Amino acid sequence: MGIIFDKPLIGVVMCQNHIGSHLGQTVHNKYLDAIVLAGGVPLPLPHQLMHAPHLLENSMTLLDGILLTGSPSNIEPWHYGEEGKEEHADPARDRLAFGIITHAIGKKMPIFGICRGLQELVVANGGSLYRQLHMTHLFQEHREDDALPLDQQYAPVHEVQPEAEGLLSQVLGSAQSFAVNSLHGQGIREPGPQLRIEARAPDGLIEAVSLRQHPFALAVQWHPEWHSDHDPVSQRLFAAFIHAALCYHKEKQP
Numbered sequence: 725m726g727i728i729f730d731k732p733l734i735g736v737v738m739c740q741n742h743i744g745s746h747l748g749q750t751v752h753n754k755y756l757d758a759i760v761l762a763g764g765v766p767l768p769l770p771h772q773l774m775h776a777p778h779l780l781e782n783s784m785t786l787l788d789g790i791l792l793t794g795s796p797s798n799i800e801p802w803h804y805g806e807e808g809k810e811e812h813a814d815p816a817r818d819r820l821a822f823g824i825i826t827h828a829i830g831k832k833m834p835i836f837g838i839c840r841g842l843q844e845l846v847v848a849n850g851g852s853l854y855r856q857l858h859m860t861h862l863f864q865e866h867r868e869d870d871a872l873p874l875d876q877q878y879a880p881v882h883e884v885q886p887e888a889e890g891l892l893s894q895v896l897g898s899a900q901s902f903a904v905n906s907l908h909g910q911g912i913r914e915p916g917p918q919l920r921i922e923a924r925a926p927d928g929l930i931e932a933v934s935l936r937q938h939p940f941a942l943a944v945q946w947h948p949e950w951h952s953d954h955d956p957v958s959q960r961l962f963a964a965f966i967h968a969a970l971c972y973h974k975e976k977q978p
Protein backbone atom coordinates (compact mmCIF):
# COMPACT_ATOMS: atom_id res chain seq x y z
CA MET A 725 0.00 0.00 0.00
CA GLY A 726 1.01 3.65 -0.14
CA ILE A 727 1.88 3.79 -3.80
CA ILE A 728 -0.60 4.64 -6.52
CA PHE A 729 0.38 3.66 -10.07
CA ASP A 730 4.06 3.70 -9.04
CA LYS A 731 3.80 7.22 -7.59
CA PRO A 732 4.54 7.92 -3.92
CA LEU A 733 1.68 9.01 -1.66
CA ILE A 734 2.40 12.34 0.05
CA GLY A 735 0.46 13.40 3.14
CA VAL A 736 -0.31 17.13 3.06
CA VAL A 737 -1.02 19.17 6.19
CA MET A 738 -4.09 21.42 5.88
CA CYS A 739 -5.25 24.57 7.69
CA GLN A 740 -8.51 25.12 9.55
CA ASN A 741 -10.50 28.05 8.15
CA HIS A 742 -13.95 29.53 8.22
CA ILE A 743 -15.77 28.85 4.96
CA GLY A 744 -18.81 31.11 5.25
CA SER A 745 -20.10 30.37 8.73
CA HIS A 746 -18.76 26.80 8.74
CA LEU A 747 -15.38 25.51 9.83
CA GLY A 748 -13.46 23.67 7.13
CA GLN A 749 -9.96 22.45 6.31
CA THR A 750 -8.18 23.72 3.25
CA VAL A 751 -4.97 23.52 1.26
CA HIS A 752 -4.04 25.74 -1.67
CA ASN A 753 -3.96 24.08 -5.10
CA LYS A 754 -0.38 25.30 -5.61
CA TYR A 755 0.89 22.77 -3.03
CA LEU A 756 -1.10 19.88 -4.52
CA ASP A 757 -0.11 20.87 -8.08
CA ALA A 758 3.58 20.98 -7.16
CA ILE A 759 3.43 17.40 -5.83
CA VAL A 760 1.55 16.10 -8.87
CA LEU A 761 3.96 17.87 -11.24
CA ALA A 762 6.93 16.29 -9.48
CA GLY A 763 5.39 12.80 -9.78
CA GLY A 764 3.68 12.27 -6.41
CA VAL A 765 0.06 11.80 -5.33
CA PRO A 766 -1.02 14.31 -2.65
CA LEU A 767 -3.32 13.19 0.15
CA PRO A 768 -4.61 16.03 2.38
CA LEU A 769 -4.62 14.90 6.01
CA PRO A 770 -7.61 15.94 8.18
CA HIS A 771 -7.00 17.25 11.69
CA GLN A 772 -9.37 14.51 12.91
CA LEU A 773 -6.46 12.04 12.62
CA MET A 774 -5.40 13.32 16.04
CA HIS A 775 -8.71 12.24 17.62
CA ALA A 776 -7.56 8.63 18.08
CA PRO A 777 -3.88 7.63 18.15
CA HIS A 778 -4.37 4.56 15.92
CA LEU A 779 -5.88 6.73 13.14
CA LEU A 780 -2.66 8.69 12.78
CA GLU A 781 -0.44 5.62 13.16
CA ASN A 782 -2.37 3.64 10.52
CA SER A 783 -2.39 6.58 8.10
CA MET A 784 1.34 7.01 8.48
CA THR A 785 1.95 3.41 7.37
CA LEU A 786 0.29 4.24 4.02
CA LEU A 787 2.28 7.39 3.32
CA ASP A 788 5.69 7.82 1.69
CA GLY A 789 6.33 11.48 2.49
CA ILE A 790 4.96 14.53 4.31
CA LEU A 791 4.51 18.05 2.95
CA LEU A 792 4.21 20.72 5.65
CA THR A 793 2.55 23.62 3.85
CA GLY A 794 2.64 27.36 4.50
CA SER A 795 -0.18 29.19 6.27
CA PRO A 796 -1.05 32.72 7.38
CA SER A 797 -1.67 31.26 10.86
CA ASN A 798 1.11 31.18 13.46
CA ILE A 799 2.17 28.36 15.77
CA GLU A 800 0.90 28.94 19.32
CA PRO A 801 3.86 30.39 21.26
CA TRP A 802 3.61 28.01 24.25
CA HIS A 803 4.96 25.29 21.94
CA TYR A 804 8.33 27.04 22.02
CA GLY A 805 8.31 28.29 25.59
CA GLU A 806 6.78 31.75 25.12
CA GLU A 807 3.79 33.23 26.88
CA GLY A 808 0.84 35.08 25.44
CA LYS A 809 -1.79 34.56 22.77
CA GLU A 810 -1.39 34.33 19.03
CA GLU A 811 -4.06 36.30 17.18
CA HIS A 812 -3.86 34.13 14.05
CA ALA A 813 -3.60 30.67 15.61
CA ASP A 814 -4.62 27.24 14.31
CA PRO A 815 -4.23 24.92 17.31
CA ALA A 816 -5.70 21.90 15.49
CA ARG A 817 -3.10 22.28 12.74
CA ASP A 818 -0.35 22.65 15.38
CA ARG A 819 -1.48 19.36 16.96
CA LEU A 820 -1.61 17.45 13.69
CA ALA A 821 1.66 18.87 12.35
CA PHE A 822 3.59 18.06 15.54
CA GLY A 823 2.04 14.56 15.72
CA ILE A 824 2.92 13.84 12.10
CA ILE A 825 6.45 15.20 12.40
CA THR A 826 7.10 12.97 15.42
CA HIS A 827 5.87 9.88 13.53
CA ALA A 828 7.68 10.79 10.31
CA ILE A 829 10.97 11.32 12.14
CA GLY A 830 10.55 7.99 13.93
CA LYS A 831 10.04 6.23 10.59
CA LYS A 832 12.68 8.29 8.75
CA MET A 833 9.94 9.22 6.28
CA PRO A 834 10.85 12.15 3.95
CA ILE A 835 9.56 15.56 5.05
CA PHE A 836 9.49 18.78 3.06
CA GLY A 837 8.50 21.93 4.96
CA ILE A 838 7.51 25.28 3.47
CA CYS A 839 7.26 28.57 5.40
CA ARG A 840 4.99 27.66 8.38
CA GLY A 841 6.13 24.11 7.66
CA LEU A 842 9.75 25.11 8.31
CA GLN A 843 8.69 26.76 11.55
CA GLU A 844 6.84 23.56 12.56
CA LEU A 845 9.92 21.41 11.91
CA VAL A 846 12.01 23.79 14.04
CA VAL A 847 9.58 23.96 16.97
CA ALA A 848 8.92 20.18 16.87
CA ASN A 849 12.67 19.71 17.34
CA GLY A 850 13.06 22.04 20.28
CA GLY A 851 13.88 25.23 18.39
CA SER A 852 12.23 28.64 18.79
CA LEU A 853 10.87 31.51 16.68
CA TYR A 854 10.90 35.28 16.54
CA ARG A 855 7.21 36.05 16.82
CA GLN A 856 7.43 39.35 14.94
CA LEU A 857 10.58 39.64 12.87
CA HIS A 858 9.94 43.29 12.02
CA MET A 859 9.80 44.25 15.71
CA THR A 860 13.34 42.95 16.32
CA HIS A 861 14.84 45.55 13.94
CA LEU A 862 17.50 42.93 13.20
CA PHE A 863 16.26 41.94 9.78
CA GLN A 864 14.97 43.42 6.57
CA GLU A 865 11.22 43.25 5.82
CA HIS A 866 10.27 39.60 5.16
CA ARG A 867 6.51 40.16 4.87
CA GLU A 868 4.61 40.51 1.62
CA ASP A 869 2.51 43.53 0.70
CA ASP A 870 -0.90 41.92 0.56
CA ALA A 871 -2.35 44.87 -1.36
CA LEU A 872 -0.33 43.76 -4.41
CA PRO A 873 -1.48 41.20 -7.00
CA LEU A 874 -0.39 37.64 -6.11
CA ASP A 875 2.31 37.46 -8.78
CA GLN A 876 3.99 40.48 -7.19
CA GLN A 877 3.53 39.17 -3.64
CA TYR A 878 5.30 35.94 -4.66
CA ALA A 879 8.00 37.65 -6.73
CA PRO A 880 11.65 37.07 -5.67
CA VAL A 881 12.77 39.78 -3.22
CA HIS A 882 16.03 38.67 -1.65
CA GLU A 883 18.91 36.26 -2.12
CA VAL A 884 19.61 33.14 -0.09
CA GLN A 885 23.07 31.67 0.34
CA PRO A 886 23.13 27.87 0.73
CA GLU A 887 25.74 26.29 3.00
CA ALA A 888 28.44 24.48 1.05
CA GLU A 889 28.10 20.69 1.35
CA GLY A 890 24.63 20.85 2.90
CA LEU A 891 21.59 18.91 1.74
CA LEU A 892 20.18 22.00 -0.01
CA SER A 893 23.30 22.65 -2.09
CA GLN A 894 23.45 18.93 -2.87
CA VAL A 895 19.84 19.01 -4.12
CA LEU A 896 20.48 22.16 -6.16
CA GLY A 897 23.80 20.90 -7.49
CA SER A 898 25.51 24.12 -6.37
CA ALA A 899 26.09 26.39 -3.37
CA GLN A 900 25.54 29.51 -5.49
CA SER A 901 23.13 32.08 -4.07
CA PHE A 902 19.73 32.56 -5.71
CA ALA A 903 16.70 34.84 -5.30
CA VAL A 904 13.55 33.80 -3.41
CA ASN A 905 10.14 35.19 -2.51
CA SER A 906 9.33 36.07 1.11
CA LEU A 907 5.87 36.01 2.76
CA HIS A 908 6.34 35.54 6.48
CA GLY A 909 6.20 37.60 9.66
CA GLN A 910 7.92 35.05 11.90
CA GLY A 911 11.30 33.38 11.58
CA ILE A 912 13.82 31.10 13.23
CA ARG A 913 15.39 32.41 16.44
CA GLU A 914 17.12 29.15 17.49
CA PRO A 915 17.06 26.12 15.21
CA GLY A 916 17.91 23.74 18.07
CA PRO A 917 20.62 21.06 18.09
CA GLN A 918 18.85 18.52 15.85
CA LEU A 919 18.68 20.87 12.88
CA ARG A 920 21.42 21.85 10.52
CA ILE A 921 21.38 25.36 9.00
CA GLU A 922 21.14 25.00 5.21
CA ALA A 923 20.86 28.61 4.01
CA ARG A 924 20.64 32.22 5.18
CA ALA A 925 19.33 35.51 3.78
CA PRO A 926 21.79 38.43 3.43
CA ASP A 927 20.46 39.86 6.73
CA GLY A 928 21.45 36.62 8.50
CA LEU A 929 17.98 35.12 8.90
CA ILE A 930 17.98 31.33 8.60
CA GLU A 931 16.11 30.46 5.40
CA ALA A 932 16.49 26.68 5.23
CA VAL A 933 17.18 23.82 7.64
CA SER A 934 17.49 20.05 7.52
CA LEU A 935 17.22 17.41 10.20
CA ARG A 936 20.45 15.66 11.12
CA GLN A 937 20.35 11.85 11.14
CA HIS A 938 17.49 11.79 8.65
CA PRO A 939 17.72 10.90 4.95
CA PHE A 940 15.50 13.79 3.75
CA ALA A 941 13.87 16.27 6.13
CA LEU A 942 14.38 19.65 4.50
CA ALA A 943 12.47 22.88 5.09
CA VAL A 944 12.62 26.31 3.49
CA GLN A 945 11.25 29.68 4.58
CA TRP A 946 10.31 30.75 1.05
CA HIS A 947 7.63 29.35 -1.30
CA PRO A 948 9.05 26.95 -3.91
CA GLU A 949 5.54 25.68 -4.71
CA TRP A 950 4.91 29.01 -6.46
CA HIS A 951 5.72 28.50 -10.17
CA SER A 952 7.11 25.03 -9.40
CA ASP A 953 6.30 24.14 -13.02
CA HIS A 954 9.11 26.32 -14.39
CA ASP A 955 11.28 27.73 -11.59
CA PRO A 956 14.50 25.64 -11.68
CA VAL A 957 15.15 25.77 -7.90
CA SER A 958 11.55 24.79 -7.14
CA GLN A 959 11.67 21.97 -9.66
CA ARG A 960 14.84 20.54 -8.11
CA LEU A 961 13.45 20.79 -4.57
CA PHE A 962 10.20 18.99 -5.37
CA ALA A 963 11.97 16.43 -7.57
CA ALA A 964 14.39 15.60 -4.73
CA PHE A 965 11.54 15.29 -2.23
CA ILE A 966 9.52 12.96 -4.47
CA HIS A 967 12.65 10.93 -5.26
CA ALA A 968 13.30 10.54 -1.52
CA ALA A 969 9.66 9.45 -1.04
CA LEU A 970 10.04 6.81 -3.78
CA CYS A 971 13.23 5.49 -2.18
CA TYR A 972 11.47 5.41 1.20
CA HIS A 973 8.58 3.48 -0.34
CA LYS A 974 10.89 0.86 -1.86
CA GLU A 975 12.81 0.43 1.40
CA LYS A 976 9.70 0.03 3.55
CA GLN A 977 8.49 -2.93 1.44
CA PRO A 978 8.72 -6.24 3.36
Ligand SMILES: N[C@@H](CCC(=O)NCCCC(=O)O)C(=O)O
Nearest residue numbers: 794795796797839840908909910
Ligand atom coordinates in the same frame (compact mmCIF):
# COMPACT_ATOMS: atom_id res chain seq x y z
N1 LIG B 1 2.39 32.54 9.58
C1 LIG B 1 3.79 32.30 9.49
C2 LIG B 1 4.11 31.47 8.26
C3 LIG B 1 3.96 32.24 6.98
C4 LIG B 1 3.44 31.39 5.84
O1 LIG B 1 3.53 30.18 5.84
N2 LIG B 1 2.82 32.06 4.87
C5 LIG B 1 2.11 31.37 3.83
C6 LIG B 1 1.04 32.25 3.28
C7 LIG B 1 0.02 31.47 2.52
C8 LIG B 1 0.61 30.45 1.59
O2 LIG B 1 1.19 30.85 0.57
O3 LIG B 1 0.48 29.25 1.86
C9 LIG B 1 4.54 33.60 9.46
O4 LIG B 1 3.94 34.65 9.27
O5 LIG B 1 5.78 33.56 9.61
